[in-house]
Amino acid sequence: MENKQKKYIFIKYCSFLVLYLGVLAINAQMFTTVFAGLCLYSLSGKEQAIKALSLMVISKYLNPAIYAFSPETGILAWLVFFVASFRLITSSVKYFSKIIPLIIFSFVVVVLSVFVSVQPDISAMKIIVFTIGSMAIILGYSSLKEEQFGRLYIWFFSLFVVIIILSLPTFLFPHIAYNRNAAGFQGILNHPQSFGPLLAPITGWFLAGLIFQKKNKIVFNLSISICLVILMILSQARTSLAAVFLSLFTIFILVSVRKKYFSSAFSGRALVMGVFLALSIGIAFISSSLVQEKLTGFIFKRESTNMGEALSSRSSGIANQWYYFTKKPVVGNGFGVYPWGVIPMGVTYYKGIPISAPVEKGFLPTAILEEIGLLGATLFFVFIYFIYKQVLLNDDVKLLALFFSCLFINVGEMVVFSLGGIGLFYWLLIGLTFSYKKQEKKQRM
Numbered sequence: 001m002e003n004k005q006k007k008y009i010f011i012k013y014c015s016f017l018v019l020y021l022g023v024l025a026i027n028a029q030m031f032t033t034v035f036a037g038l039c040l041y042s043l044s045g046k047e048q049a050i051k052a053l054s055l056m057v058i059s060k061y062l063n064p065a066i067y068a069f070s071p072e073t074g075i076l077a078w079l080v081f082f083v084a085s086f087r088l089i090t091s092s093v094k095y096f097s098k099i100i101p102l103i104i105f106s107f108v109v110v111v112l113s114v115f116v117s118v119q120p121d122i123s124a125m126k127i128i129v130f131t132i133g134s135m136a137i138i139l140g141y142s143s144l145k146e147e148q149f150g151r152l153y154i155w156f157f158s159l160f161v162v163i164i165i166l167s168l169p170t171f172l173f174p175h176i177a178y179n180r181n182a183a184g185f186q187g188i189l190n191h192p193q194s195f196g197p198l199l200a201p202i203t204g205w206f207l208a209g210l211i212f213q214k215k216n217k218i219v220f221n222l223s224i225s226i227c228l229v230i231l232m233i234l235s236q237a238r239t240s241l242a243a244v245f246l247s248l249f250t251i252f253i254l255v256s257v258r259k260k261y262f263s264s265a266f267s268g269r270a271l272v273m274g275v276f277l278a279l280s281i282g283i284a285f286i287s288s289s290l291v292q293e294k295l296t297g298f299i300f301k302r303e304s305t306n307m308g309e310a311l312s313s314r315s316s317g318i319a320n321q322w323y324y325f326t327k328k329p330v331v332g333n334g335f336g337v338y339p340w341g342v343i344p345m346g347v348t349y350y351k352g353i354p355i356s357a358p359v360e361k362g363f364l365p366t367a368i369l370e371e372i373g374l375l376g377a378t379l380f381f382v383f384i385y386f387i388y389k390q391v392l393l394n395d396d397v398k399l400l401a402l403f404f405s406c407l408f409i410n411v412g413e414m415v416v417f418s419l420g421g422i423g424l425f426y427w428l429l430i431g432l433t434f435s436y437k438k439q440e441k442k443q444r445m
Contacts, residue, residue, distance in 0.1 A: 141431035
């Protein structure tokens, strides 16, 4: 695809997305109309189904200070999810071998849900949704043609650009920009913990290109990267920045020890750029009281006065998860639920079927051990390793950064299994990374 064509598609997608988000802001009824349209649109092709899923999940997380949601929005969102997933699965069955690790993992968790979970109906609902969604994404992306992948690459980039650009004017209206908690910037999304983490993949993408690749527009990419990092700091979503830096550190290790697989990446450049960025941040912190205030507020948040207090929200949860894991180390206490059998945020039922039961568990390793024990956790990490091996085939540090950023978000916000929520968006990006058509031309690994 030529650069001129890419620019045209980018402008077209951005224009459509601005119009789409503008239409939704008209009134609550527009969500009903638009979601019904997304169902029909997703049936017209695999590429369209993936786009419909991305639009649906972003629409669910729009800022309530700008958008009014119709009562049917939640049900219609599930309809979009299942219709699009059905379209992707039924048109890609010849790639079934790619989902065998997923099928094994899901089967074991279903069995555990029936016999072990303290809330088997909720556990069953969550593993079914996760299986259908991740299966659809893996199969759907695997069957895309190269030009379809190229368009989807531009589509998601356009989606990030539009969300960021439309969020910037909300700074002028604090009741919108900081609507959720009056402290963290959320832009046009419904929570700082939605806006900040959502920036992690695109920030990792820009920084990976800047740090590891020589052929890059250094000034442009550095400027964009700094702006994205500032937005994450303003959101007070520490998880997002942690995910980006963990992603870059992991890539640095891979590039250093597996040089023959990353001929276009340079670990030496990474060291130089890393030192430069660290010095820049240090100088800015020392010389500017405003920078000191923002960085200190970001690290310690509102009520914390030291690092111990700042980490207590995560450490206490990790300690509890480890405690319950030791009670049932092999099989766990139940997928997607709390060991004591209560969902603090409540459960939403539709005709007796649970359709929403949000849990907040920050640290993936201990949370997954608590829920499905060593048996389920081992199978899940085998599944993730399988995807990781596919991503490595691309020899593209930007795609690696996209993948690892989506994965490392789960060190603070466990969303990897939340395909009924924002986790779906990260899985759509993961699908983009491991199904890059370049892999079909390589026989190594």
